[in-house]
Amino acid sequence: MxxxxxxxxxxxxxxxxxxxxxxxxxxxxxxxxxxxxxxxxxxxxxxxxxxxxxxxxxxxxxxxxxxxxxxxxxxxxxxxxxxxxxxxxxxxxxxxxxxxxxxxxxxxxxxxxxxxxxxxxxxxxxxxxETVIEEAVGSQELEDGGVQAVDIADNSIYTNHIVDGTITGADTDKSFWNATTRGSLYVKVDQRTINFLGSRANATAACEEVEDIPVSGACVFSPEAGSSLGLESFEPTNWGDPMGLAAYSCVYSNNANVAGTFEARIHCLDTTP
The missing domain is CATH 2.60.40.10 (Immunoglobulins)
Incomplete structure (x- = not known):
């Protein structure tokens, strides 16, 4: 029409x-x-x-x-x-x-x-x-249980985001920390001596078992009269790799024509039940 x-x-x-x-x-x-x-x-x-x-x-x-x-x-x-x-x-x-x-x-x-x-x-x-003003949303604006683990990006929460005393043992995954607190802590040392000026050497200390957990590593120079060693590099290997033996390596060079001694150290946690 x-x-x-x-x-x-x-x-x-x-x-x-x-x-x-x-x-x-x-x-x-x-x-x-x-x-x-x-x-x-x-x-x-x-x-x-x-x-x-x-x-x-x-x-x-x-x-x-x-x-x-x-x-x-x-x-x-x-x-x-x-x-x-x-x-x-x-x-x-x-x-x-x-x-x-x-x-x-x-x-x-x-x-x-x-x-x-x-x-x-x-x-x-x-x-x-698309965005909100910084600090516009606080705990009062969030419903209890409204934020789940899936809503939080991995590695987005650090210690400065957590109020002191708000996390207790009941809030942690016991299957993790129970496994890492049994057994005992031990140290392994690999000591080397460099005799001549310009020479270099590598020392590597390793945990005893693949299952043992590395806690810390260090390179230690033992001063002697007239000796002078320089640390060139250090490197942890297989830390966090459950299939590899954890180790800590140190490389020193001799800056004087006097022998010098150094050590590579690694502290490991024995996880044997």
Whole structure:
């Protein structure tokens, strides 16, 4: 049915246009805190008691009162709005302050002013932020049990994030610390002597068993009269590798023509039951 062929179409639409849903009023905050004030408005248009199909030109104006009142923002004209089975949808933007208070929407269809104005409240307003102000969310804003282990990134919590005295033995995984506290702590030493100027040597101390856990390592130079050794490098190997024998290596060079002695040391935890 062509709109122009019905002289009474404008009057009929004026009586029957109804707001069926305010689809969304969304404020999206971007990184620069500028707001997108566009709303998506959906309504229904009937002509002659039937759902209208076609296209129409529409003008939307926002007011602060049901009648008379003051305009809010600038009119929004949308030409060639498609209407399918009576339903239409348009995007409207009346500015940043448009939805502070109760508002009424005045609609003109193909030059015909429809009445009454449609009441639009601030209730559908919602906001979504990509970020929040630092320290804006505290323990009072979080529901008990609302944060689970899966919500926390690996290695994201350090000692400075934990209040002193808040973690006890009951809060730890006993299957881990029981396994590492049995047995005894022992030290292994590999001692070497470098006799000549410019010579270098490597010493490597290792745990006794693959299952034993390395605790610490050290390179120790024993000063003697006239001796001078320089530490060139040190390296732990197989620390944290359950299949390798943990060791600690030290490399020294002799800076004097006098013999010097040094040691590589490793402290290990015997995990034998």
């Amino acid at each position: 062509a709109i122009a062929s019905k002289p009474s179409k404008e009057t009929e639409m004026q009586r029957t246009i109804t707001l069926i849903i305010l689809a969304a009023v969304v404020v999206m905050y971007t990184g620069t805190a500028m707001a997108n004030t566009t709303i998506s408005y959906q309504g229904r248009l009937d002509a002659g008691g039937q759902a209208f199909d076609g296209s129409v030109d529409m003008v939307f104006e926002l007011f602060d009162a049901e009648s008379n009142g003051n305009p809010v923002g600038s009119p929004v004209a949308t030409n060639g709005v498609p209407v399918l089975q009576g339903l239409f949808q348009v995007e409207l933007d009346f500015g940043a302050q448009a939805w502070d208070l109760g508002r009424w929407l005045q609609i003109t269809v193909d030059g015909q002013l429809l009445s009454p104005r449609q009441k639009v409240t601030a209730a559908p307003l919602a906001s979504r932020a």
